[in-house]
Structure formats: C-alpha cells, structure tokens
Amino acid sequence: QTVVTQEPSFSVSPGGTVTLTCGLSSGSVSTSYYPSWYQQTPGQAPRTLIYSTNTRSSGVPDRFSGSILGNKAALTITGAQADDESDYYCVLYMGSVVFGGGTKLTVL
C-alpha cells in the first residue's frame, strides 16, 4: 500500500519562507494525482488552500503557492505570519483519496 509522506514538523521565522512537501513511499507525485493542500488549526475544520497542484482556493492569500518540486508536491509559504502556525495536510487522488500524515508548522 502506497503511503503519502509529509514532514512531521517544520519551523519558520516570521517573514520567512518555508516549503512543505508531499511525497509517496513508492514513486513520484505528478499533477495526475491532483495534489491539494489543507490548513487546520486546533479545534477547527480543515480549510482548503490549494488544489490541482497550484490553484489557490477562493480567499487564500497569494503568499501560499503550490507546485511540483522534483518527485513531490510542495506547498510554499512566503512571508510567514504568526497565524500560519497550523497543521498542513496534503491529499493525493489515486483512484481514491489518500491523506498525508500532516505537517505541524511552527512560526517562531
């Protein structure tokens, strides 16, 4: 069974840039997997950030961007702010939906 992998945790300084990745335990992520990204703060429902690799959902600031970097999908936050401190999940569509394990981002 293929597992979707994400960094368990990451930290970034306020104003800094961070790139979170979403890979596969076997194989490469491509646009054919329609990567999407979700942000979740404790006690809240997920919020959709990015879909189809690099399309921002309505209302999402342009400091969030998505891409394919090498063999992984990537979420880049440019100019990180304190309220970006959240859990971030990627989803790949492989015939069915598969969530990554999530990345806990700390802004400090």
Place this chain on the structure above:
Amino acid sequence: EVQLVESGGGLVQPGGSLRLSCAASGFTFSDHYMDWVRQAPGKGLEWVGRTRNKANSYTTEYAASVKGRFTISRDDSKNSLYLQMNSLKTEDTAVYYCARMSSGWTYYFDYWGQGTLVTVSS
C-alpha cells in the same frame, strides 16, 4: 452560502451503532460527490468513504479500516448525507467531518462541515 452541518455524534459502547447526518445547503446537493473524513484525537485526517451522485449511480467506496462496518448513504430530496456506523471499535473514536468533493476533474474537497465527535468507550 455553502453550509455543511453534521449531527448525531455522541458516546457509544464498543460493538454499538451510531448514525451521523450531514445537512447541506447553499448548493445543488444532488450534483456532488460527498465524502466523510475523520480525525482521531491528536491524529491526522483519515478518509472514511464517499458516495457519488445520481449520475454515477450513487456508488460508494470505503477505506479498508471501515469497509463492511460503515455505510454511506444520501437523500437528495432532503439534501442530506448519512454515515451508518456499526460494530464500532474504540479506534473509531474521532471527529467526523462531511466534505463536498469539487465538481469537475479536480478531485479536492472544497467545503467542509465543522465536525461531530464520536466517542467509542465502555
């Protein structure tokens, strides 16, 4: 405005059953695939299953962890999604979210409910 509101969560004993509901509004419910996603305490998001729309014969699919125990259904006349959970285990304890799958060939969740907590414990 699109809204998804889950209900029906609560405390249930292992081996018991529970039925969750998700009331949808603000969009043409019958057009969309609808999914259930859960999150155990302190853990990540886990896809539970999906019901497709009428055009796709309301077919369903499930995660291996719930297949044979959970059943997803919908009533388009009531704009409602359901999750019947049987033979519940302690590891089914989680917040359960309903989520709308986007239309078109984009395969992402564009709207989420606020979730309902299911606790399986004796």
